Amino acid sequence: MVVSIHSGYVPQQAKIVRTEQMTAAEKLFELQIPDGPLGHEPGQFVEVSILGVGEAPISVSSGPNRGPNFELIVRKAGSVTEAMHQLGAGAVMGIRGPYGHGFPMERLKGSDLLFIGGGIGLVPLRSAIHYALDHRSDYGRVVILYGTKNPNEILFRREIEEWKQRDDVEFFMTVDRGSPDWKGNVGVITTLIPPLDLNITNTTAIVCGPPIMYKFVIMALRSKRLEHDQIYVSLERHMKCGLGKCGHCQINHLYVCQDGPVFLYSDIQDVKEAL
Ligand SMILES: Cc1cc2nc3c(=O)[nH]c(=O)nc-3n(C[C@H](O)[C@H](O)[C@H](O)COP(=O)(O)OP(=O)(O)OC[C@H]3O[C@@H](n4cnc5c(N)ncnc54)[C@H](O)[C@@H]3O)c2cc1C
Ligand code: FES
Numbered sequence: 001m002v003v004s005i006h007s008g009y010v011p012q013q014a015k016i017v018r019t020e021q022m023t024a025a026e027k028l029f030e031l032q033i034p035d036g037p038l039g040h041e042p043g044q045f046v047e048v049s050i051l052g053v054g055e056a057p058i059s060v061s062s063g064p065n066r067g068p069n070f071e072l073i074v075r076k077a078g079s080v081t082e083a084m085h086q087l088g089a090g091a092v093m094g095i096r097g098p099y100g101h102g103f104p105m106e107r108l109k110g111s112d113l114l115f116i117g118g119g120i121g122l123v124p125l126r127s128a129i130h131y132a133l134d135h136r137s138d139y140g141r142v143v144i145l146y147g148t149k150n151p152n153e154i155l156f157r158r159e160i161e162e163w164k165q166r167d168d169v170e171f172f173m174t175v176d177r178g179s180p181d182w183k184g185n186v187g188v189i190t191t192l193i194p195p196l197d198l199n200i201t202n203t204t205a206i207v208c209g210p211p212i213m214y215k216f217v218i219m220a221l222r223s224k225r226l227e228h229d230q231i232y233v234s235l236e237r238h239m240k241c242g243l244g245k246c247g248h249c250q251i252n253h254l255y256v257c258q259d260g261p262v263f264l265y266s267d268i269q270d271v272k273e274a275l
Contacts, residue, residue, distance in 0.1 A: 008243055011049050011094030017069055019088055022155050026120065027085050028061075029072045033095060036068040042127035043102030043234055043262045047242045048072065048084065049094035056080040057239045057257070060098060061123045063130025073123045073155065099242045100261050103128045103206055103232060105135075111204045112140035114196070116217055118147050118189050118209025122155055124234050124261075125208050129163075136168060140202060146173040147189030147209075151182045189213065193220040200225050208234040214275045218265065228266035235261050235274065 018030040038046070040060045049055040062071035074084050087093065105128060113132055117125045125144075132139050144163060148154050154173075163171045172192045174185035185191070189209070205221050207214065214233060221231055237249040237256040244258035251274050254260070268274040 008096060009241075011047070011096045013092045014095040016087055016089050016091050016093065022073060023153055025153075026073055026075050026155060029074065029084070029087075029093075030069050031072065031093070031095070032069045036070075037064065038070045038095075038098060040064055040070065040098035040127075041102035042105055042131045043124050044098035044100050045124075045242070045261065046072070046095050046097035046099065047239075048074075048080070049096070050080055050083040050087075051094070053083045054080045055094075055096075055240075056084075057099075057242055059124035059127070059234075059261075061126045063127050063134055065134045066130055073120070075120055097242060100257055101259065103131075103234075103262050105131050108204050109135075109138045110140065110202075112199055112202050113142050114198065114203055114205045115142070115144045116189065116193075116205060116207045116209070117145070118213040118217075119149065119153065120155070121207075121209035121213070121234070122146055123208075125206060126156065126159075128206060133166075133169070140199070141170065142168065143170040143196065143198075144172070145189060145192045146171070147175065147192070148173075149176045151175055151179050188216070190216045190220045193217070193224065196224070198224055198226070203230060205231045207231060211236075211275065218275075228269055229264055231265040232262055233265055233268070233275070235263060235268075237261075 014031040014033045017032050020028040045057045045059045047055050048058050058072045060070050061073050074081050076082050076085050115125050132142050163169045174187050178186040235256050239257050240246045240248040242257045244255045249256040252271050
């Protein structure tokens with residue numbers, strides 16, 4: 001079989017322009033591709049390849065309007081992500097994509113946006129947050145809830161300070177377990193939801209986090225009377241092709257790589273094992 005360079009199977013070379021160690025386990029990569037920008041939608045992912053090691057799906061974390069380069073935040077989890085962590089500025093990695101359905105930012109114009117990110121779940125949400133802030137007058141309130149296990153795992157510390165300074169962003173965060181010098185909230189992310197005063201008819205929740213978080217966040221949102229079709233979730237599954245061909249990411253009739261990773265909760269609430 002002859003594989004065309006435009007087929008989607010062939011990676012293009014992306015040059016690492018800058019890296020930043022964000023926490024002990026997570027590293028930021030700013031990447032440049034020859035014909036940039038990447039042209040992604042917030043919530044989409046790319047397949048990143050390291051020659052001789054393998055490929056891994058990674059969300060694009062920067063907004064599409066933030067210049068020609070794009071950013072990935074990678075948690076060291078196994079062979080590919082560990083190999084990525086060895087790379088610094090000037091090195092190259094392979095990139096396929098962007099793939100999948102992202103957050104429908106156009107359709108959400110006029111809506112109040114409630115972002116709920118647990119742990120590394122803030123990584124894909126950040127792209128949508130950038131989009132909303134870059135088109136600020138198109139949206140109503142922007143409320144961001146962020147939770148991590150402990151203060152050492154907090155990502156985007158500088159950016160969070162900027163969000164806190166803005167009077168058009170409401171930012172709240174919590175950690176499951178504090179530390180002696182932690183002065184903020186302690187408790188799971190759902191504890192941030194009951195105090196919110198939401199305009200229920202005009203709010204869309206955008207949720208991404210570890211699987212355990214979804215059930216409790218959705219219960220908390222339901223008790224605020226948010227309907228299932230007002231909640232978007234981004235799912236993570238084992239993936240190989242990223243293109244709807246191999247079936248690795250399949251849940252019943254859904255291919256998470258192609259139908260998702262972003263889903264309207266009402267579309268998957270009856271799909272067994274989706275959440
Ligand atoms: C759509 C999507 C977006 C993602 N975005 C990011 C991101 O922005 N940043 C990031 O750091 N990671 C992200 N991930 C997860 C990332 O793809 C995996 O951590 C990576 O594939 C692990 O590859 P590896 O070779 O380093 O580890 P492996 O050696 O393959 O695996 C190490 C461990 O991680 C588990 N694992 C592998 N893939 C997944 C998965 N998809 N879900 C749950 N567990 C997994 C394995 O079972 C194993 O226990 C995303 C995954 C998906 C599906
Ligand atoms: S990853 Fe191959 S079909 Fe989804």
